[in-house]
Amino acid sequence: MTMSIKVRYFASLKESLGRSEDDLEFEGIATVSDVWRRANAGKPLPDNLLAAVNMEYVDWNSIVKDGDEVAFFPPVTGG
């Protein structure tokens, strides 16, 4: 079965990648790390990058499923 995954980027990461989102399709099982590697092949992983799936923090080994929104962003600096 083909999975559709929406990928979003924020703040300095969005600027350095030059885009705010990607739409990816996967066959089989994929983790959050796989999503990053597919979307940004060859790009080194920035330090301290955070990941969220459907707006909840996850670790990089979490499995994604069809329709998930995966987000990558630098440490947060609100308040």
Added chain:
Amino acid sequence: MTVKICAEGFDPWHEVQAYQNAAQHMAGKFGATSLFIGTMRDFNEGDDVKAMNLEHYPGMTEKQLEKIVAEAQQQWPIIDALVVHRVGDILPNEPIVLVAVWTSHRGDAFDASRYIMEALKSKAPFWKKEVLKSEDQRWVEKNTDGYKR
């Protein structure tokens, strides 16, 4: 419990007053109200800062803030709480964040508002970009630990 994201400037004093007046369920019940207001400075890391843009992740921001307030509710007997956070273009002296907590006794109000504020700083997906006096722009890289002196 209310969490609000504002794209325009807000007056924290007015927000607290209006919220408290509207919350009939609290009347006569609260003995303590703790307020934290974060305001934009005109300096950071030794540089003059003349403006700032606050980006956020719409949807996740509200979800995380509601979760933080719920965590605080599990630890302290909170009667009500209000969290307001600004996004967009901000100038020095403008408020960025308001955390208000109403409880029966002061200890819970102080502790719960501190908890909410520190958790917001490390988990709510907001990002600050500063415009310096020199016109250079830079991302704020990380928040400092509020418990460290």
